Structures are given as structure tokens and as C-alpha cells.
Amino acid sequence: MTRTLRHSSQVLAFGLLLGAAAGCKEVPPEPAAPPFDELPAPTIEELVVRRVEQDVARADPSASFWRDVPRGSVALLAQPMVTPRPEATNTEAVIVQAVHDGKAVAFRVVWRDPEPSVGGRLGEFSDALALQFPSNGKDETPVMMGSAEAPVHIYHWRAQYQRDEEKGKPEMATLYPNMAVDMYAMDFKEAPGGTKAQKESFLPARTLGNPQAFRKQAVDEIVARGFGTSAVQAAGAAQGRAAWKDGRWALVVTRPLAVPERSVLKAGTESYLAFAVWQGGKGEVGSRKSVTMAWLPVKLQ
């Protein structure tokens, strides 16, 4: 059940643009990414974010441009601090690359996952990845979800959310095509005199404005102040786009360098980054995840 998760026209346009700008004489054929992602990547102690001239806000994971950006491997372990946690590490490493254009920064992350999972039905969970930044820019911030005094700023991509963005939030008939339903009593409230509140009276999470119950963007922006405190924020300018191929996810998350009161990155300075990966197909969700155990220094050229 391979699922195409990219906008091919956008991919091509951006690939051409960046490919040309990076000095490539000819347009590389697409898709040539898989062999590239199979190359071994050195373990890195810090991530250098290369400055480029192009607008990176719409970078795509399969753009040929990434071939010229250094790759580094970062090790993950099964989240060890709070239960419930995975019994074993399901994602052992991510391979990361990054570029910025002075306004936005793009992170390309590749990790092994034997099958793409987008969740949706009961007992199904989505593949996901999170990038975490210390709000104060300092590595004293607890790397595991921050603390009350030192919050963390998280970009949380889910395959499920990307599907929402691309195809809309799935209706029940999409999730369960063979399900028979006589009627939804409250749908009749759409008749004259009916109100939205009446119609949604059987959707409490929606009535209460829980972001979970609405159509999502591929990336959630979250602020956390310790375990169990993560709170989804109003959508910022972040974007995420991923494609699964040959047992690997390749994801690009772009964010503005400066997101006031959440986390601020600045060209020529250093900040920190941490990762978490969920393999939905192995039942990973919430605190069941693989994480980096220490902050990775990020140097912006």
C-alpha cells in the first residue's frame, strides 16, 4: 500500500530551481533519491546549517538540491524516562541535513520504517517525527520535554496530518467503507433553525476546540513544559512534506528562523535540536517513541 504523499508538480519546480542554483549543469532525473539516502552518513556531534540564496520555505524531500548538502547521522534510543515506553528501540537513527536562507530553515530527515502508517482506524497509529528546540536557546533546558522554567518548542509531523492537508480530514465512510449507518440524528439540525452547536453535540472534542478533531496541517506546532504538558499552538508558518519509499521516510520540515516566544534561531549563532520518531506500525504513539538522548548543537552559517 504505497501511498504517494508529495505534490509532484511542486517537487519538480523546486528541484529544478534549487538544482540550477546549486550549480548543477544538468537537471538530474527524478526520482534518484533512494540510492542517495542509502549511502552511509557519518555520525555528527553538531549540525551545520548551510546558508543558501533560494527561498527554502517550500523545500521538498526529493529535491535533487539535497544531494549537495552534508548529511549526518544522529542516534536514537527507546524513550527511557516515563512509562509507557517501548520495550526496544524501533528507530535507531535519523539522518539529518539542514539549510537556511536568512528567513526560514529547512531540515531534511530520513529514517528507516518498514511500512508507512497513516493511522485512522481503531488501534492504528501514524508514523511521526518531531523536531524540538529549547525556547531559551540553551542546552540546560531538559531535553526530555523541557520544564516549567525552560519550555521547549516542538514541530510535530505526522503522516496522518499530512494526509489531512493533502486530501482533507477523512470521513467515516473513507475510514470504514463497508460500514452501514442509518443516519446521524444531529445532521438534521442543518435544517432551518438548527445550529452548528446542535449539529456538533455528539462531537465533544470538536465543540471544545481540541485541535485533534479538526483538519490538520502536516506539522503541529507544540510548546511543552515538562512531561505530559505538550499543548498545540495556533498554526505558525511551519510546513512539512514527506515521502515514504523503499523502507524509508524522507521528510522536510521548514520553519521561520525566528518564532518569537517559542524559539528563535539566528544566522551566525548556535542553538540546539532534538528528535523523536514514532513508528505507527509498531504501535508507537505518545510516550512510546524513540528519542535523541542529548541536544544536538545546531550552527547556522
Add this chain to the structure above:
Amino acid sequence: MAKVHNWQLGRDAEYPYEEQRPRRQWAIVFDLNKCIACQTCTLACKTTWTSGKGQEYMFWNNVETKPWGGYPLGWDLNVLERLGRQDWSSNGEYLGKTIFEAAPPHERVVHFNPSDEDWMYPNVGADDCAGGTLDGGAHLDRATHDKWFFYLPRTCAHCTYPACLAACPRKAIYKREEDGIVLIDQSRCKGYGECVRACPYKKSLYNPYTRTSEKCIGCYPAVEEGYQPQCVVNCIGKIRVMGFISPPAKAREDNPVDYLVHKKEIALPYYPQLGTEPNIYYIPPVHADPRYLVQMFGPRVHEAIDRYRKLSEDRKTQGLLCLIGSTDRIIHRFDVRGNVAVAYDDASNELVRVPVTEPMHERPAYDARVGAIRNNTP
């Protein structure tokens, strides 16, 4: 983990949070000898709370046939199997491990996660008999026989030590101080499904449309107004009563739930060995296999059945069982005098007054007024 007292086990037990009992604890008592699985409770709940998208499969209240039925399929077998063999002492103390105590280091409880197929067949096993041998079919040719089954109506047990609450890494589940009702905060839930995995009774359910988990809310808006939940007031068999249960040391003789559970001791929690101190209580069925009943209700089940069989000598309990289903208000106090049972609310206002034994009327066979023979055709 903290040590908390669990009176159903007769000992202290482990739980991730400290013991903190609510001011009052919501509870329902069901008389399983009277349930006919008409599912009126199920539909009362369904139409009130779960008629929306993503709730198509949801039954916060369900009635299943024991031993073969289960919603989701095999929920009880799955949790008992994962817990493994555990024992009670002869004096009613639980010697085994609870789902919290038996949890592996990386989990908070012993659990399993049903697949969606497991939720799709709420009527599998309905009315199927157990007992004896069924080789070649069963033929009932005597007044007594070894075939049995019984109906088990179930809601959330609003446990004193909820596994759902313990398992939620976001602390999005809370137990209300005012009535002990356990709720999932629909504004904070992210649908991790940890409560669905953890609840041994499988009464937390995932809504794939809102992408949050939902559960029985104990009809708290009714309870706040002094009314019993929908599943209780719509029970046509008058088999259930909702009230507030006290811990044993504070039990009141005139509180209906305290009386049935702590004083008369004819109502028992189900699967107390799981360690959550569930607050739905059952008067066990008198005709089912005692070995099965011990597994479900613990070793005190034999005494409970003996007492139930002697109810014809007990006017007070008879009176209380007649009050059940006779008012939609929450009964805080009851009194049985002579042939009259009376229920009161928390301000001592009389709610209802019923005869313990209905008066008998004999009518002549011939009705002279209309000039017809009366008959007793129902």
C-alpha cells in the same frame, strides 16, 4: 508506585498515584438475576450520548451474555490471560497481583489493545449456553440441569483506582472530587489510546472521527441535578440502582448501595482482582457455574448467593429491591416499615413510597357490568 488501600482485595495495593478518595463515589448495583438483555439501557445511552460520527460502534453501556459474549470480543479472557493465574486466600484476601503490580517495567498496567474487528460484533455469543457437554446437542428433560448463561450489563465502573487515568501520559483523565466520576478531558486528549489499552474492562473507546478517546460520563449532568443515569432510569426490568457508595468503615445502613454491598453483602464488584476497585456491583446470578462466578466475583460469591436465596425472609432487602426502578431520582436514604418501603433524597424529602408486597385483588369470573366472562389472557 504508591501504596493505596483497596477494600475489595482486603489489602493495600500498588497504584501510580496516591490514594485520594472523592467526597462521594458514584456507583451502580445490578441484580443479574433479573436482567433479560433487552438492551434498553444500551439504547438509552446510545441515543443520549453516542449518536455522532466516530461513535457508530460505541456502546458506553452494553449487555453481553456470559460466558461466551464480550464487547470487545474476549476482553475478559484477554486480560485474565495476560495477568496469569492468581489466587485468593480462604478469608477473602487477594494473594495475587493486580494489573498495576504485574505490569512489566516499561508499562503502567498489564494490558492489551483490541483491534477494530474486536469491537464490531457486540452480539457474538449472545444467548449461547455453557455447562455440561454439548456433544450431539443438549436436551433439557429435567427440572434441573447443568446448562447456564447469564446477562452482564456493563458501564464504566468509575473505578477508585482507574487504569485509564493511570495510563494517560498527558494526564488528560481525571476523577471528580464531588462524585468520583472519571472523565476524559475532551479538550486535552490527543487520542494516544493509552486508556483504551489500559482499561481492563475496555470501557474507554477511541473515536476515529474526533481522534480522541471517549467513555461513559456517568450521566454527570443528570447526577448533578439529583437524577440517576439514563441506563438506570430506562431499565424496564428495574434491575439497577445508582447511588453513592462509602468505603466499608463509613458504610450507612440506610444508604441503598452501602446496604446491598457492605451491610447485606449480596452485591459484589466484578473482577476485583484487577485492582482498580471498580464501582459497579452485581448481585450474582444464582444458577450459573460457581467456579465461573468465583473467577468473576471473587470467593465471597457463595455467601452472596446464599443470602440472596433467603431474601423471602428479609423484608428490608425485599423493600429496597422494590424501590429500585421506582424513582428516577438518586436515593440517598431508604426505610422499610411493615409493608412500605420509602426512598428519600439528600435533603430527606420523600421521593417515592412503594408496597413491599403488592395487594392481591380477587375478581369474580363474571363481569356483570359488561356482561362478559373475564379471563386472564395476558
